[in-house]
Amino acid sequence: MSAFNWGRELQQRYNAIHGSSLAAAITLYGFLALFALLILAVAIIGLIAGGQKGFAKEVVGDLGITGSSANSISKTIQTAQTSHRLGTIIGVLGILWLGSSFALAITHAFNAAWGITGLGMISRGRGLLWLAGFSALALGELLFSSLWSLLPDFLSPLSVLLGLVVNSALWFWTSWILPRRKVPWRVVLVPSVIAAALFEILKFIGSFVVPRLVSSSSELYGSLGLVFALLAWLLIIGRLIVYLAVVEAWRGEKGVSA
Numbered sequence: 001m002s003a004f005n006w007g008r009e010l011q012q013r014y015n016a017i018h019g020s021s022l023a024a025a026i027t028l029y030g031f032l033a034l035f036a037l038l039i040l041a042v043a044i045i046g047l048i049a050g051g052q053k054g055f056a057k058e059v060v061g062d063l064g065i066t067g068s069s070a071n072s073i074s075k076t077i078q079t080a081q082t083s084h085r086l087g088t089i090i091g092v093l094g095i096l097w098l099g100s101s102f103a104l105a106i107t108h109a110f111n112a113a114w115g116i117t118g119l120g121m122i123s124r125g126r127g128l129l130w131l132a133g134f135s136a137l138a139l140g141e142l143l144f145s146s147l148w149s150l151l152p153d154f155l156s157p158l159s160v161l162l163g164l165v166v167n168s169a170l171w172f173w174t175s176w177i178l179p180r181r182k183v184p185w186r187v188v189l190v191p192s193v194i195a196a197a198l199f200e201i202l203k204f205i206g207s208f209v210v211p212r213l214v215s216s217s218s219e220l221y222g223s224l225g226l227v228f229a230l231l232a233w234l235l236i237i238g239r240l241i242v243y244l245a246v247v248e249a250w251r252g253e254k255g256v257s258a
Contacts (some may be wrong), residue, residue, distance in 0.1 A: 001234040009250070010243070010246060010247065013113070013249070013250065014242065014243060014244045014246050016240075017062050017109075017113055017246070018112075019109075019239070019242040019243070019246070020239075022105075022108065022109040022112060022238075022240065022242050023109075023238035023241070023242050024235070024236060025105045025108070025109075025238075026105045026106055026109065026234075026237075026238035026241055026242070027103045027234040027235045027237075027238040028104070028105075029098060029102040029104075030102050030105075030234045030237070030238065031102045031230065031231060031234055032098045032101070032102075033094075033095065033098040033099050033101070033102045034093075034230070034234075035098075036095045036097075036098045036099070037093030037095060056132060063101055067201060080248065087112065091225075096128065096131075097197040099127070099128075099131040100124050100127035100128050100131060101127075102127075103124075103126070103127030103128075103130045103175055103178060104118075104123055104124060104127050106174060106178055106241055107123050107126070107127065107178040107179060107180075109241060109242045109245050110175065110178060110179035110181075110248070110249075111179055111180060111181075112245070113242070113245035113246045113248065113249040114179060114181050114245075114249045114252070115249075116179075116180055116181055117180070118180060121177075123180070124160055126177055127178070129175050129177060130173065130174065130178055132172050133169060133177065134173065134174070137166060137169055137173065137194065138170070140166065141162075141163065141166040141167075144162055146168070155208060160173040160200065163200055163203075164193075164196055164197060164200055167195075167196035167199050167200060168189075168192050168193045168196040170196070171191075171192035171193075171195045171196050171199075172189060172192040174192075174241075175188050175191070175192060175244065175245070175248055176188055179245075181252075183248075183252050187251050187252050188248060190251065191244050191247045191248045191251065192244070194244075194247070195240060195241075195243075195244045198240060199237075202236065202237070202240070206233065
């Protein structure tokens with residue numbers, strides 16, 4: 001099959017399962033999960049700050065932020081210092097529920113691509129398991145990236161390879177644990193590596209595009225501009241997830257296991 005015909009069939013399958021709607025659902029729950037993560041992060045900052053009165057100013061000074069943004073961050077930290085216990089509880093519960101809901105949205109995309117149904121609460125349980133594994137892999141990537149920054153500059157290209165390996169593991173874990181189907185691991189591996197490579201490219205492009213998008217959106221819409229920019233970025237990732245599911249299902253139907 002030529003590349004053109006393959007791409008056309010891929011898009012037809014994407015449209016047939018209403019891929020845009022599935023991507024939108026992933027975007028929504030991903031945004032809500034990030035919001036819960038933000039609440040938890042602010043609560044942890046408040047817990048670390050404790051009763052230190054000058055902590056907010058120190059954080060703003062270290063970040064080099066000025067103007068209205070500095071005032072907003074200072075007020076957020078000061079609020080967190082007085083309500084960190086409640087914020088921690090809400091953040092943890094929010095992460096567990098919205099994180100598993102985010103996993104369910106991804107699961108639904110894979111199940112739709114494969115033409116199968118979910119397992120109700122069992123799917124949510126798998127979502128919590130996925131969330132734990134995803135968090136461990138993501139923290140591991142952050143740790144290795146921090147350690148890698150201490151190495152000589154000529155070894156820096158290897159950090160891209162490290163990112164590709166970790167991202168492949170993240171995609172493989174996602175497509176292996178969430179959907180309700182059993183396939184050979186090689187069917188899952190190839191789309192995971194492709195998705196990881198595309199995600200690395202998106203991260204590279206995003207390092208240039210996203211700051212400009214946030215800046216221009218903020219000028220037009222104020223603080224809502226950051227929300228619009230984040231939603232646009234999450235929608236791109238959501239579409240990538242749905243396409244990954246479609247490619248995987250196509251390989252499975254063709255009996256590709258080698």
